[in-house]
Structure formats: C-alpha cells, structure tokens
C-alpha cells in the first residue's frame with residue numbers, strides 16, 4: 079500500500095491482542111506510522127515480547143504511562159476489563175488526546191463518564207479479517223469527537239480494509255453482523271469442506287475450493303454491485319444442481335438461522351454493554 083502522507087501521532091494500544099496486533103501491523107505496513115510512534119500495553123509479557131520483536135514497537139505494562147504518552151489511545155482489551163482499564167486511562171490521558179474503543183458493547187457514554195470531562199472518544203467495531211487487510215469496520219463519534227478525529231480513525235481502519243461511519247446506536251448491530259460474522263463464515267467454510275469430503279474430495283482441496291468460493295462470491299458481489307439474488311440466479315440452471323442444493327438450504331432454514339444468529343449476537347453485544355455500564359457505575 080503506502081501513503082503519501084504520514085500520520086503524525088503517537089498511538090498507544092491498551093490491550094495488545096488479536097485486534098490490536100492487526101492494527102499495529104496495518105499501520106506499519108501502510109507506512110503511515112513508524113514503529114517508534116506505537117506503544118503496546120498488555121498484561122501478558124509473552125505477547126509484548128512477540129510484538130516488540132516482530133514490529134520493533136515500544137511495549138510495556140502500564141496503561142497509565144502509555145496513555146499519558148499518546149495522542150491516540152486505543153482501548154483494545156476485552157469489554158469485561160474496562161472497569162479496570164478506564165480508571166488507568168483517566169489518570170493518564172492528556173486533554174488533547176483521542177480515545178478510540180474497539181470493544182464490543184461498551185457505550186460511548188460509559189467511556190466518556192469515566193474519562194475527564196470533555197474527553198474525545200470514538201467507538202469502533204472492526205473484525206478479524208483486518209489481519210489480512212480485508213477488515214470491515216464501523217466507526218461512531220462520541221460527544222466531543224471532531225470531524226478530524228473521525229477522519230483520522232477512518233483512515234487508520236481504511237488501511238486494513240473498508241470502513242463506514244455510522245450513528246452509535248447501530249454499533250451493536252454491526253457487532254452482531256460483521257464484527258461476529260467471520261465466525262459464522264468460518265463455520266460455513268468448515269461445513270462446506272466437510273461436505274466436500276463427504277462427496278469424495280480430499281480435505282485440502284475441499285477446504286481451498288470452499289474458501290475460494292466464499293471469497294470469489296463476495297468479490298463478485300462487491301465488484302459488480304449486482305443484487306445477490308441475481309448473482310444466485312446466474313448459478314442456478316433450470317433443473318440443475320444449484321437449485322437442488324438451494325432447495326435443501328431452504329428446507330434447513332439457512333436464511334432464518336443466519337438472521338437469528340445476527341439478532342442473538344446483537345442482543346449479546348447490548349447485554350455486554352449493559353453489564354459493563356453497571357460495573358462502571360453508570
């Protein structure tokens with residue numbers, strides 16, 4: 079990739095797990111920031127060693143110190159530890175810094191209430207394909223976030239996939255759909271690979287064919303802008319194989335099951351937010 083302009087900010091990741099790792103890698107690969115502009119904090123020393131060795135970024139154990147150093151503070155632990163994380167951030171964060179949450183469920187209001195008055199907060203919901211620059215992220219502005227803040231966060235996530243700016247009330251729905259969606263798709267790919275084995279294919283070729291079919295179908299949809307129903311119709315010859323398979327999927331309630339799954343996951347995101355808000359005393 080590579081960008082004409084650099085991001086002239088110091089960026090801290092509080093919680094340096096899967097998603098933070100994807101962001102660090104993406105920021106460095108795009109050339110948008112240099113390793114010395116990144117500080118990763120985690121409670122697992124082995125993870126810090128790994129990131130330090132791999133990327134040459136600064137690592138440490140103190141959320142407060144990293145927050146005090148940074149212009150942009152990513153809140154990237156699990157939502158369940160936000161009640162411990164936020165007081166440490168509140169102690170450290172500078173008044174001109176921006177806080178960016180990637181946590182499922184936690185409302186912006188709950189974060190703002192725990193940070194100094196006027197704190198600028200942006201809430202996001204990325205997904206794991208960001209690890210290979212194919213992420214899908216939704217971004218929502220907090221009360222005091224500026225258009226420049228949103229543009230900066232959008233740019234960071236656009237480096238590792240696509241992003242959309244939405245109203246915060248839609249973020250739990252995004253969590254149920256694209257945030258959690260990779261898990262659904264991996265289940266589908268695994269099931270298709272199993273199916274391929276059942277009808278006589280070797281595991282390796284079955285899995286590769288299944289995965290490429292998902293990738294290619296998504297690419298076809300995005301690049302043509304066609305309605306998915308029309309693209310489905312292109313596959314289904316009269317009296318052919320695809321319509322026979324589709325009949326079985328309809329009988330198995332695949333559409334309803336997927337709709338239920340997204341609805342359940344959305345409700346779970348909301349619940350995580352309510353639990354966290356309660357623990358945060360709000």
Ligand SMILES: NC(=O)C1=CN([C@@H]2O[C@H](COP(=O)(O)OP(=O)(O)OC[C@H]3O[C@@H](n4cnc5c(N)ncnc54)[C@H](O)[C@@H]3O)[C@@H](O)[C@H]2O)C=CC1
Pocket residue numbers: 092093094095096097098119120121122125141154155156157159162163180181182203204205206257258
């Ligand atoms: N995994 C996913 O598919 C997605 C996750 N998210 C959100 O991203 C956040 C992080 O998720 P993952 O990266 O998957 O989790 P993870 O478990 O890989 O990373 C979280 C990291 O935080 C560290 N940690 C725990 N307590 C800490 C503390 N007090 N201070 C500093 N670090 C601490 C853990 O050791 C761990 O390395 C979560 O809030 C999750 O809701 C958002 C979108 C997708």
Ligand SMILES: O=C(O)[C@@H]1CCC=N1
Pocket residue numbers: 182253257258
């Ligand atoms: O399961 C979770 O809580 C996280 C958030 C979105 C995807 N994984």
